[in-house]
Amino acid sequence: xPGYRRQLYRxxxxxxxxxxxxxxxxxxxxxxxxxxxxRAVARGVRRTTSRFGARLEPFGHVDLQIAGDPNGNIGGGxxxxxxxxxxxxxxxxxxxxxxxxxxxCAIAETAERLSPIEREPSQRxxxxxxxxxxxxxxxxxxxxxxxxxxxLRGMGIAGWAPALAECAVCGTRGLHKAFSVPAGxxxxxxxxxxxxxHPAPATLDLMIALSAGDWTVADAAEPGARRECSGLVAxxxxxxxxxxxxxxxxxxxxxxxxxx
Amino acid sequence: xxxxxxQDLIDELGRLPGVGPKSAQRxxxxxxxxxxxxxxxxxxxxxxxxxxxxxxxxxxxxAESEQCRICRDPRRTNEFLCVVEEPKDxxxxxxxxxxxxxxxVLGGAINPLEGIGxxxxxxxxxxxxxxxxxxxxxxxxxxxxxxxxxTATYVAxxxxxxxxxxxxxxxxxxxxxxxxxxxxxTLGRAFEGRRAV
Ligand SMILES: [Zn+2]
Ligand SMILES: [Zn+2]
Numbered sequence: 001x002p003g004y005r006r007q008l009y010r011x012x013x014x015x016x017x018x019x020x021x022x023x024x025x026x027x028x029x030x031x032x033x034x035x036x037x038x039r040a041v042a043r044g045v046r047r048t049t050s051r052f053g054a055r056l057e058p059f060g061h062v063d064l065q066i067a068g069d070p071n072g073n074i075g076g077g078x079x080x081x082x083x084x085x086x087x088x089x090x091x092x093x094x095x096x097x098x099x100x101x102x103x104x105c106a107i108a109e110t111a112e113r114l115s116p117i118e119r120e121p122s123q124r125x126x127x128x129x130x131x132x133x134x135x136x137x138x139x140x141x142x143x144x145x146x147x148x149x150x151x152l153r154g155m156g157i158a159g160w161a162p163a164l165a166e167c168a169v170c171g172t173r174g175l176h177k178a179f180s181v182p183a184g185x186x187x188x189x190x191x192x193x194x195x196x197x198h199p200a201p202a203t204l205d206l207m208i209a210l211s212a213g214d215w216t217v218a219d220a221a222e223p224g225a226r227r228e229c230s231g232l233v234a235x236x237x238x239x240x241x242x243x244x245x246x247x248x249x250x251x252x253x254x255x256x257x258x259x260x
Numbered sequence: 261x262x263x264x265x266x267q268d269l270i271d272e273l274g275r276l277p278g279v280g281p282k283s284a285q286r287x288x289x290x291x292x293x294x295x296x297x298x299x300x301x302x303x304x305x306x307x308x309x310x311x312x313x314x315x316x317x318x319x320x321x322x323a324e325s326e327q328c329r330i331c332r333d334p335r336r337t338n339e340f341l342c343v344v345e346e347p348k349d350x351x352x353x354x355x356x357x358x359x360x361x362x363x364x365v366l367g368g369a370i371n372p373l374e375g376i377g378x379x380x381x382x383x384x385x386x387x388x389x390x391x392x393x394x395x396x397x398x399x400x401x402x403x404x405x406x407x408x409x410x411t412a413t414y415v416a417x418x419x420x421x422x423x424x425x426x427x428x429x430x431x432x433x434x435x436x437x438x439x440x441x442x443x444x445x446t447l448g449r450a451f452e453g454r455r456a457v
Contacts, residue, residue, distance in 0.1 A: 017373050017404075018405075019277070020277075022277075022278035023278060025442070045437075046437055046438045046441060047437065047441050051406075051438070053437055057405060057406045058373075059406070080415075091406050094406075094410070095409040095410060096409075096413055096414060098410060098413045098414045098417060101356070101406075101410040101413070102372055105371075105372035105373050106372070108373060109372075109373050205343065207377035221344045246372065246373065246374065247373055247375070248454040249377075250375075251369075251372070251373040251431035
């Protein structure tokens with residue numbers, strides 16, 4: 001095809017989604033460090049003779065060689081995975097932990113939605129996503145807390161993090177009691193729109209701690225504050241995304257509180 | 261773009277899984293040039309599959325009557341129940357000749373990214389079947405990939421408090437593969453060497 005050069009390029013990436021293609025192939029959606037979100041075909045990986053299959057399962061951090069034009073896809077069709085090495089297959093760590101598996105799914109879907117344009121690099125989003133999967137696998141914090149921290153910071157990268165320590169409307173600093181998703185977060189008594197929520201102060205403290213990565217405060221949060229925080233974060237996220245996330249309502253939060 | 265019926269056929273074929281626009285066109289022109297008797301036979305089975313094939317009311321395998329062949333077979337035991345994702349997995353396991361129990365077809369695997377949760381699968385129906393107390397061992401034979409493993413973990417979590425042994429096919433099945441592609445020997449070994457979860 002004129003103007004199209006097929007070449008090999010290499011990058012490390014997180015596997016976000018894996019879909020079946022034809023008889024034995026897969027389409028892999030990746031969030032790469034230097035090339036942004038990519039979609040590439042992995043040939044024959046569903047055959048039991050493939051060595052690649054296990055490395056291209058969801059949530060893994062992998063080192064890849066891809067064949068395709070790294071600068072565009074005009075007339076080039078889908079890129080193909082030509083080599084893949086595992087750096088850390090985080091997906092394996094979620095297999096025996098259903099709540100963490102569902103949290104990982106929500107992280108992956110959010111990463112995809114926060115990178116709407118293919119091949120537009122965002123190293124911040126890549127590092128945040130990789131860090132979240134690593135934290136989820138390490139099991140040092142509750143899965144739902146890791147997820148909510150990821151969603152809050154991801155919204156920050158996208159430019160629509162909720163206001164927490166100032167009024168979303170007038171900017172007055174301080175902890176405000178009301179929270180309005182349409183207004184953009186916490187709101188002062190003067191700016192508070194009708195229908196605002198009134199979360200517990202501990203809930204806003206938790207949201208601030210998760211945004212700042214203050215795990216001492218976050219880990220100590222009570223179940224009630226965690227639940228309310230998850231609800232506000234989800235509502236804020238859904239408000240800003242055109243379509244709702246499919247995986248977020250399926251996140252299993254039942255055992256997330258008992259398991260650390 | 262072609263005119264009328266041939267384009268309609270290309271469009272319909274193109275909606276099938278794994279068929280791209282080029283393949284759709286190739287198949288459509290193959291049908292156009294094929295023997296009329298062959299085409300009639302294809303059309304007949306296409307109609308028949310929708311009319312006559314339904315899902316077994318017990319295990320949700322494909323069946324041509326209320327119950328499938330395996331559920332009707334009196335020589336098979338209810339003590340072992342094997343959970344699979346799709347009817348094609350029943351066929352793969354039957355080929356090994358290792359299994360004399362019965363099946364439960366979930367209708368897929370839990371896949372939150374595609375919006376598929378436990379309520380979209382036949383999990384509730386499985387729990388109802390286990391309530392009868394006849395099943396001694398539940399064998400989880402979902403695909404050896406992330407969605408299949410997560411589904412097995414979820415089902416095991418529900419079933420274990422009922423006091424039923426829950427087992428998973430042994431390793432040897434490569435991760436990331438489809439169960440249906442495992443050869444009979446590998447799948448048979450995986451069955452023999454299943455482990456408790
Ligand atoms: Zn204000
Ligand atoms: Zn049946």
